[in-house]
Amino acid sequence: MSMVLRDIKAVSPTPSSPASAPILSAPLPQQQPAPIVRPALVNGIRILLECPSWCITDHVAANERHLADVDHSGEMVDVTMTDVDGTPQLLGWFRLSVEPGSSRPELRRPHLLVEDGDGFTAMVALEDADALADSLAAAAVRVRAMARAAG
Ligand SMILES: [Zn+2]
16 A cells, blocks of 8 residues: 655754654555465464564464464564663664454554563554654654753
C-alpha cells in the first residue's frame, strides 16, 4: 500500500545532518496492508501463521508453547543518549505490537509498546500515537532549549 505524501509537513525547519533531520508527520494509512502468511513453531509443531505486514518476529525461533502466546512485534525504535562519561545509554524504545491471544481486547488490536528495558511498559493505542509523538517532539524542543540556555 502506498502512503499519501501530500500532507507531509516538516515540524522542524532544521535540515542537513541525520541528527538534525526534520521530523516528518504524515496521516496514518486508512487501510491496513494485507497480512503475510509465515511459518511458525507452536510447541514444536510447524504451522502457518498470518502476521501483520510490520511483524518482524521470528515465530519459528520463538517456538511458543501455546498458540495464544504468539504475539506479533514490529521494528524497535530506540531513544538513545550519551552519558557524560561517554557511555551510550538506551532510554527506551517503541514498537508495534499485537497480542491476538490476550485477555485484554485493546491488546488484540495493534498498539504501540513503550518499554525502558527496566520494567517500565506502557501500551498506547494507535489513535493516541500522534499525541505521544507530539509530546516527544515538545520534550525534544525543551531539552534542546535547556542545553542552549545553560551553555
Ligand atoms: Zn508475526
